[in-house]
Amino acid sequence: xxxxxxxxxxxxxxxxxxxASACGVIRTALAHADIDRVLCARYGIDGVLKQDFxxxxxxxxxxxxxxxxxxxxxxxxxRTKLPTLDDTAVYxxxxxxxxxxxxRYFVYNGGNDSMDTINKIARYFDSCNYxxxxxGVPKTVDNDLAVTDHCPxxxxxxKFIATTMHEIALDTAVYARGRVTIVEAMGRxxxxxxxxxxxxxxxxxxxxxxxxxxxxFDIEDFAQQCKKIMTDKGRCLVAVAEGIKDSNGxxxxxxxxxxxxxxxxxxxxxxxxxxxxxxxxxxxxxxRAIELSxxxxxxxxIASKVDTHEAYLVGATAVQRAVQGITNxxxxxxxxxxxxxxxxxxxxxxxxxxxxxxxxxEHFIDTVNHCMTxxxxxxxxxxxxxxxTLAYHNGLPRYSRIMAGKQQ
Amino acid sequence: xxxxxxxxxxxxxxxxxxxASACGVIRTALAHADIDRVLCARYGIDGVLKQDFxxxxxxxxxxxxxxxxxxxxxxxxxRTKLPTLDDTAVYxxxxxxxxxxxxRYFVYNGGNDSMDTINKIARYFDSCNYxxxxxGVPKTVDNDLAVTDHCPxxxxxxKFIATTMHEIALDTAVYARGRVTIVEAMGRxxxxxxxxxxxxxxxxxxxxxxxxxxxxFDIEDFAQQCKKIMTDKGRCLVAVAEGIKDSNGxxxxxxxxxxxxxxxxxxxxxxxxxxxxxxxxxxxxxxRAIELSxxxxxxxxIASKVDTHEAYLVGATAVQRAVQGITNxxxxxxxxxxxxxxxxxxxxxxxxxxxxxxxxxEHFIDTVNHCMTxxxxxxxxxxxxxxxTLAYHNGLPRYSRIMAGKQQ
Numbered sequence: 021x022x023x024x025x026x027x028x029x030x031x032x033x034x035x036x037x038x039x040a041s042a043c044g045v046i047r048t049a050l051a052h053a054d055i056d057r058v059l060c061a062r063y064g065i066d067g068v069l070k071q072d073f074x075x076x077x078x079x080x081x082x083x084x085x086x087x088x089x090x091x092x093x094x095x096x097x098x099r100t101k102l103p104t105l106d107d108t109a110v111y112x113x114x115x116x117x118x119x120x121x122x123x124r125y126f127v128y129n130g131g132n133d134s135m136d137t138i139n140k141i142a143r144y145f146d147s148c149n150y151x152x153x154x155x156g157v158p159k160t161v162d163n164d165l166a167v168t169d170h171c172p173x174x175x176x177x178x179k180f181i182a183t184t185m186h187e188i189a190l191d192t193a194v195y196a197r198g199r200v201t202i203v204e205a206m207g208r209x210x211x212x213x214x215x216x217x218x219x220x221x222x223x224x225x226x227x228x229x230x231x232x233x234x235x236x237f238d239i240e241d242f243a244q245q246c247k248k249i250m251t252d253k254g255r256c257l258v259a260v261a262e263g264i265k266d267s268n269g270x271x272x273x274x275x276x277x278x279x280x281x282x283x284x285x286x287x288x289x290x291x292x293x294x295x296x297x298x299x300x301x302x303x304x305x306x307x308r309a310i311e312l313s314x315x316x317x318x319x320x321x322i323a324s325k326v327d328t329h330e331a332y333l334v335g336a337t338a339v340q341r342a343v344q345g346i347t348n349x350x351x352x353x354x355x356x357x358x359x360x361x362x363x364x365x366x367x368x369x370x371x372x373x374x375x376x377x378x379x380x381x382e383h384f385i386d387t388v389n390h391c392m393t394x395x396x397x398x399x400x401x402x403x404x405x406x407x408x409t410l411a412y413h414n415g416l417p418r419y420s421r422i423m424a425g426k427q428q
Numbered sequence: 429x430x431x432x433x434x435x436x437x438x439x440x441x442x443x444x445x446x447x448a449s450a451c452g453v454i455r456t457a458l459a460h461a462d463i464d465r466v467l468c469a470r471y472g473i474d475g476v477l478k479q480d481f482x483x484x485x486x487x488x489x490x491x492x493x494x495x496x497x498x499x500x501x502x503x504x505x506x507r508t509k510l511p512t513l514d515d516t517a518v519y520x521x522x523x524x525x526x527x528x529x530x531x532r533y534f535v536y537n538g539g540n541d542s543m544d545t546i547n548k549i550a551r552y553f554d555s556c557n558y559x560x561x562x563x564g565v566p567k568t569v570d571n572d573l574a575v576t577d578h579c580p581x582x583x584x585x586x587k588f589i590a591t592t593m594h595e596i597a598l599d600t601a602v603y604a605r606g607r608v609t610i611v612e613a614m615g616r617x618x619x620x621x622x623x624x625x626x627x628x629x630x631x632x633x634x635x636x637x638x639x640x641x642x643x644x645f646d647i648e649d650f651a652q653q654c655k656k657i658m659t660d661k662g663r664c665l666v667a668v669a670e671g672i673k674d675s676n677g678x679x680x681x682x683x684x685x686x687x688x689x690x691x692x693x694x695x696x697x698x699x700x701x702x703x704x705x706x707x708x709x710x711x712x713x714x715x716r717a718i719e720l721s722x723x724x725x726x727x728x729x730i731a732s733k734v735d736t737h738e739a740y741l742v743g744a745t746a747v748q749r750a751v752q753g754i755t756n757x758x759x760x761x762x763x764x765x766x767x768x769x770x771x772x773x774x775x776x777x778x779x780x781x782x783x784x785x786x787x788x789x790e791h792f793i794d795t796v797n798h799c800m801t802x803x804x805x806x807x808x809x810x811x812x813x814x815x816x817t818l819a820y821h822n823g824l825p826r827y828s829r830i831m832a833g834k835q836q
Contacts, residue, residue: 034602063604092598099603183729183824190500191726193831194442195507196471222822224829290701310721318599321591321730324823404823414630415732415812416591421632423601 024124024152025057026339027073030093031064031130031137035173036180036320037331038159039094039420041129043087044335045157046076054343055125064098064130065137069110071117079422086420088332089408091318094422101133102140111144118145118152125153125342129335131160131171132375135350139374142348153342156350156370157335161317163212166376167368168352172334173317175327175403178216180319181205181312182404185217188310189225189257198255199306200246200299204292206316207261209233211380213316217259218392219400228256229390233263234380237272242295243303245390250305262289289313321417325406330363337365361402432532432560433465434747435481438501439472439508439538439545443581444588444728445739446567447502447828449537451495452743453565454484462751463533472506472538473545477518479525487830494828496740497816499726502830509541510548519552526553526560533561533750537743539568539579540783543758547782550756561750564758564778565743569725571620574784575776576760580742581725583735583811586624588727589613590812592720593625597633597665606663607714608654608707612700614724615669617641619788621724625667626800627808636664637798641671642788645680650703651711653798658713670699729825733814738771745773769810 026049030038042060049058058076061067074095076084087094103110118126128138135156142154158165163174185203192201205214211232220226228249231237237260249256264272273291292309299307334351341349349367356362384396411418434457438446450468457466466484469475482503484492495502511518526534536546543564550562566573571582593611600609613622619640628634636657639645645668657664672680681699700717707715742759749757757775764770792804819826 030602034599066604090598091595093602096604097602179823184723184727186824186827187499187726187728188722190498190827190831191442191722194438194501194505196474196504219822220824223824223827225827293698293701310723311719313718314596314599315592315718315723318595319592320595401822406823407820412815414627414809415587415814416594416628416631419594419598419631419633423598 023054023056024122025059026055026125026127026342027059027061027068027118027121027123028127029061029064029068029129030095030097031128031134032097032099032160033317034091034093034097035159035161035317036091036176036323037172037328038129039087039090039092040328040331041157041159041172041335042094043084044332045127045339046084048336048339050076052339052343059121059123060095063096065100065102066098067096068114068117071121083420083422086411086418087422088328089320089323089410089417090419091320092423094420096423099133102137105140105144111141114141115145115148115150118150123152125339127155127157127338127342129157129159131158131162131165132377135165135370136374139348139370142370146348153345153347155338155342155346155367157338158350158352159331161213162207162210164210164377164379166373166378169355169363170353170403172327172331174212175324177213177316178219178400179324179404180316180322181213181216182219183322184312185227185259186220186223186225189220192255192257196254199308200250200256200258200296202258202260202292202295202307202309203227204260204262204309204311206312207233208263209377209379211261214259214261215380215384215392215396216400218397219404222397227259229258230392231258231260231264231390232380232385233261233265235385235387236267237264238267239272239298243299246299246305247303260292260295262291264291320419321410323408324404325408326403328408333365341367358398358402431462431464432530433467434463434533434535434750435467435469435476435526435529435531436535437469437472437476437537438503438505439536439542440505440568441725442499442501442505443567443569443725444499444584444731445580445736446537447495447498447500448736448739449565449567449580449743450502451492452740453535453747454492456744456747458484460747460751467529467531468503471504473508473510474506475504476522476525479529491828491830494819494826495830496736497728497731497818497825498827499728500831502828504831507541510545513548513552519549522549523553523556523558526558531560533747535563535565535746535750537565537567539566539570539573540785543573543778544782547756547778550778554756561753561755563746563750563754563775565746566758566760567739569621570615570618572618572786574781574786577763577771578761578811580735580739582620583732584728585621585724586627586808587732587812588724588730589621589624589720590627591730593635593667594628594631594633596718597628600663600665604662607716608658608664608666608704610666610668610700610703610715610717611635612668612670612717612719614720615641616671617785617787619669622667622669623788623792623800623804624808626805627812630805635667637666638800639666639668639672639798640788640793641669641673643793643795644675645672646675647680647706651707654707654713655711668700668703672699728827729818731816732812733816734811736816741773749775766806766810
């Protein structure tokens with residue numbers, strides 16, 4: 021591959037470890053003999069189109085080091101989806117920008133929609149013979165990318181959710197007579213995140229009921245289950261995904277609000293409040309709702325060490341593969357053994373990944389008892405292992421100020 | 429004081445470190461030559477009345493050690509408020525129970541209402557010459573107990589809130605065009621908790637606006653402030669207390685729901701959703717709400733080391749003072765120096781504390797800029813210092829299972 025510059029950008033919703041991948045990309049690229057300059061676009065593909073670039077060699081080394089344990093997307097993100105390939109104006113513009121900046125390696129870090137972006141750019145470059153290796157770095161707390169065993173970001177969110185469920189379970193057990201507590205995790209299409217609540221069960225403090233988008237949610241059956249557990253235990257802890265659906269495939273949350281975001285997905289969140297209200301008003305069951313909200317994707321202070329390490333490696337590997345000339349590819353994690361847990365990194369053609377959704381498989385869900393199976397626990401447990409060592413300053417974690425610095 | 433047994437119980441809402449106090453009480457009492465047996469009542473004063481006691485000498489030593497870093501109230505809690513002293517039946521019953529069990533030391537751990545309970549019991553015992561030293565151990569995330577410089581529990585909640593605000597501030601800054609994010613902290617009457625959000629400001633990632641119950645909340649002025657910041661910065665981060673009130677002293681939250689809890693306080697929580705909805709519908713400002721909810725009082729995984737240490741000491745001191753014959757008293761923390769931060773423990777007559785509320789003083793609040801003053805930061809910063817060392821098992825913190833064990 022021609023010697024040239026590498027362009028890196030972050031896209032989609034942040035994770036607790038997306039910046040660990042950025043650190044892996046930047047350090048590896050800065051050190052690589054075949055790469056001249058390392059440019060980081062601000063705000064994802066939007067910044068690429070505006071040529072809003074940060075030269076990584078100008079960044080403070082300590083701030084790059086801090087990226088490993090810092091939440092959010094240090095270089096900013098976007099939710100822009102590129103048009104279809106027959107709308108050539110955008111792609112020809114991107115090609116011009118790349119050529120002008122001698123960009124021969126493009127590493128893009130994101131989820132489903134970001135992989136679609138790389139896929140389109142790589143295919144366009146191929147069609148017009150512009151030589152540039154385009155490699156995707158997977159990230160998503162949702163864990164719904166195809167092919168890869170799991171996604172960087174998931175393990176840390178799972179650790180946060182399981183830890184928080186554990187703490188909430190203990191907290192809500194303090195009164196002799198409890199209530200129904202409904203905790204809502206993210207997850208529009210898949211139940212990977214809400215499933216992680218089950219990891220607290222081994223500590224004697226997990227949810228009594230777990231509901232995923234993969235299975236039909238029957239609100240009356242749900243109420244009966246809660247009633248039964250209230251009678252048996254005097255309290256009931258429920259974990260629901262924001263994307264639970266009724267038998268018609270309609271989001272339960274759409275009853276409450278029905279707006280659309282950029283991708284014409286239905287905007288969700290807050291279904292726990294609806295369910296608590298339903299139990300209270302329709303069944304006279306004292307209930308409370310807790311939406312875990314943004315902290316489940318940005319709580320770097322309780323990130324998984326395994327996840328952080330893998331996120332870094334996936335970023336580093338993307339650079340190495342791009343320099344080898346691999347293009348239209350995404351780095352994937354292959355689990356080679358579960359005990360001891362070992363993984364290898366590989367790349368797959370991004371056609372296999374773009375716009376595909378990996379659902380929680382049936383054998384991970386116990387639909388009779390509304391909980392996760394032992395096979396799920398076996399799958400997820402290695403991903404939440406280990407704690408990271410954060411630098412603290414004045415009682416709070418020190419996070420990279422690359423983004424904050426630029427804003428000032 | 430006559431040699432006899434010590435009775436300990438926990439009351440009110442839990443904190444991240446209430447069990448550290450329990451550990452201080454139990455270890456000190458078990459080791460004390462003047463104390464025969466150490467009884468822990470389950471579910472606070474309710475368990476006292478039912479003689480539902482756990483003998484601390486029967487508890488597993490490792491489980492007692494784990495209490496130091498465990499959330500929730502290990503022995504259960506209650507929200508029972510005792511009647512006035514002229515309703516003598518209850519008090520005479522309590523006296524009988526105490527006499528029957530030879531209880532000569534009573535240590536009760538709680539907030540305002542719990543101090544009222546001790547106050548009444550101590551006064552009754554005094555009136556009928558029953559010899560028993562009654563000492564209160566303060567705890568409340570609300571930090572609103574009088575006399576003491578601060579309350580065990582507050583520092584850890586403040587550390588959680590500041591850390592989470594820091595992470596949310598970074599997460600919500602990732603898109604080029606942001607929105608208003610409204611984060612709600614607990615605090616019905618006082619703004620100590622929401623004020624802690626300001627501790628993230630020194631890290632370049634604090635809230636733009638903070639609203640406390642101590643100052644009048646004008647929703648139109650609030651909307652204008654948000655609008656201005658959106659124009660200037662493209663995003664706006666707000667921290668509000670659940671108990672913000674309008675110029676008539678009415679809770680803003682009562683607009684949304686108006687139910688009463690046991691103490692005839694107005695049940696609050698969720699005002700952030702109302703404000704986000706208001707900005708969106710009345711001012712067309714894209715807004716989102718995040719209610720920090722229970723994790724702010726049970727996130728022991730990010731507890732403050734200073735707070736945990738002080739909670740333990742306050743528990744230990746209560747036992748020592750009770751044995752010295754001090755009664756109708758609460759242990760207080762006296763700050764002897766701020767730099768270096770040093771404290772001494774003392775006791776005060778509980779008459780000074782019971783049913784009093786300590787508000788955030790005026791010089792801690794910058795009402796013009798809707799933020800906290802440097803004096804507040806100076807006050808609060810020492811309380812969030814240091815991190816605790818948790819034992820982890822299978823990727824999650826190991827917490828004491830004393831309570832969970834009893835339930836099975």
